[in-house]
Amino acid sequence: MKSWVQSANDHLSHFPIQNLPYGVFARVGETPRCGAALGDQIIDLALLEKEGLIDAGNSVPVFNQPALNSFMELGKSAWDSVRVRLQELFKEGGVDALQGNAELTARVLVPMSEAELYLPFKVAEYTDFYAGKQHAMNIGTILRGAENALPPNWLHIPIGYNGRASTVVVSGTDVVRPLGQTKAPTAQVPSFKPCARLDIELEMGAVVGTPSKMGEPITVQQADDMIFGYVLLNDWSARDIQGWEYQPLGPFQAKAFATSISPWVVTKAALEEFRTSTPPREKELLPYLDEPGPMIYDIELQAHMQPKGAATPTLLCHTNYNRMYYSAAQQLTHHAIGGCKMNTGDLLGSGTISGAEKSEFGSLMELTWGGKEPITLEGGEQRTFIEDGDTLSLTGWAQGDGYRVGFGSCVGTVLPAPAFTPALSEKQGA
């Protein structure tokens, strides 16, 4: 299928007519609203809806809003009908509602180069999982040794923890290096200082479209039906803060300062042809986690680092989402199995996606083996962890026959920690 929007037909474009991911955009001074990416253009969905050219089947408009949530909560039939209609409107030889109307077309298609992209949906709650076996083995080996690398529950439960929704930000948002409490193994007392082991985690995020009910478990098929789409996700991590705080209650401030996601939500429908199976089970799963069919996706992923002033970014790793032991549908099922209500806009991080080779490791913690083996960047600089001014970037795509269903990129630049000295005078003066 080709589009009459020619830039969408480039075989390297992330946004062909087969993709049509959703996001939120505005030109300077305009009100943010929902759009879909097509080549180097953004389709103004609010305008198309106003003009009566698309209809999500809702009694009130859903696209003239600064978030996708209203559309997401409508569910599969609305998602499918809008997708089919958009492909009819924008494919070569489709319904001729726009091509004959240059004035309308010029208003409906907004060049990406002119638009700012916003967080695509209001994040209800954010949960991060730990479903990459190679990552769990690597981290476990670094922290506890090879014999005790994998926690006893890991092959039975898609383990995860609740993260912080308030600091989920869209690609392009700067990330301030966190202050926090750390204690080196040899230190007598903890210190309060800027994180010295700042890291990325290359992940995918699953976006919940339709809600579940409190007190009611769901099956893996029901969970898959609830998922609206997927984004790239960088789970920024402060390893030194994490090491001191995480026992026994899990990661907290080490993960709370920022989580970046890509601005375009790639729909489940666009990914359908890239479905594949999770790896063979090493131990039989309890029946509530059985997958009724292939539930993971074949998505190529890369992470790059570019220091301030460096001429080019350095490829840190390339891996694939199909490495994950647990699918997002399994994670969502487990999340709801005790009766936890899941809502429109809930975001589920996959866990770091690492492959078997060092070149496939999705975090600096693994790439530098706990900071012991520095990596050398293109310009000759060395890194163990992230330094101020470094820009970290994730990208990914599913490779179709002559086109890519892409996720664009997920970028963040690290800024220095804030100056902060709790004033003793406050104590004396209060």
Add this chain to the structure above:
Amino acid sequence: MKSWVQSANDHLSHFPIQNLPYGVFARVGETPRCGAALGDQIIDLALLEKEGLIDAGNSVPVFNQPALNSFMELGKSAWDSVRVRLQELFKEGGVDALQGNAELTARVLVPMSEAELYLPFKVAEYTDFYAGKQHAMNIGTILRGAENALPPNWLHIPIGYNGRASTVVVSGTDVVRPLGQTKAPTAQVPSFKPCARLDIELEMGAVVGTPSKMGEPITVQQADDMIFGYVLLNDWSARDIQGWEYQPLGPFQAKAFATSISPWVVTKAALEEFRTSTPPREKELLPYLDEPGPMIYDIELQAHMQPKGAATPTLLCHTNYNRMYYSAAQQLTHHAIGGCKMNTGDLLGSGTISGAEKSEFGSLMELTWGGKEPITLEGGEQRTFIEDGDTLSLTGWAQGDGYRVGFGSCVGTVLPAPAFTPALSEKQGA
């Protein structure tokens, strides 16, 4: 200070004019809106605001809404001015705007017996801490032995974990026993079944009124200024699910099925005279956690259990909020110290509040010492953990000179786990 609403002057009433806690209420068929408790009446704040008798200083009304968030985000000057004005309107010998107008008074005062109470605010995110030292010692001793009871970070960090906001419910909401994965220490493989060790945790919840900024740390004084008020909080816990899932990422499904809070938010202003100091520091805290003054409160707390059909509830424990090692202000400071943005409506659980004596233990896990020492209820029934049909109830108050600043109660009845068998046919038919 006395009120002309006579029921507020009963020395055992939880809601004298010194208290004036905020909540959300409606009679059957009415639209939920904000109110304040006074004796056995609810003051209809939406009506008072509409009549021009109170003014939160906002350009649009804040009380004709089904949540306190709009009022909460206005901050201290609005909170103070509304409180002062309400006391003027309802105290004996105050401003005579209502007493001379029987028709208006009859509309402004809604008998509690006629009203349903709702969740008082939209919970943005929920965090649960672990700040009771006796509780941490008890649980640690039960799980790991007395030598390793307290985690190494405990005396340095007010440790906590992110909980699930979607299942925070108001007192009176039934709680469905969760299904989940458990594994007995002697079992070879895990099982999927209803929780067999269902527990309560007696806690206080701090409610964040004004937000912080992403990337900007706050002091303990700033944190205290951000807190709008406090509620009773029951952090229902599935101990068997928790035991199998919690390492290394912390509590997840064991705590995700329900968290109950009391319907009335008692303001910081009403608690001001009950401020007291946290206990002496056993190890010096890092300066960012220094308290500029007394930051905890003297609040008597009780938990009761009443089986279905039992004539009377049984007192499980009585304790006091002043037992906590860390204050809510310290917890909020730590929560934001790495730059985590805190929002209006964030809810912070204190952690279980246990005193030194067995009669002061705030959970069944402690009261029955891990289920090994059953307790006997008033009617002769025995319990280790909660059984279906049991009603659990928390209450609490600060004792003033001739009046109580009370929190009312936080009640929940446990219902049986749902029938749920993932259909194999789904797998075959998909």
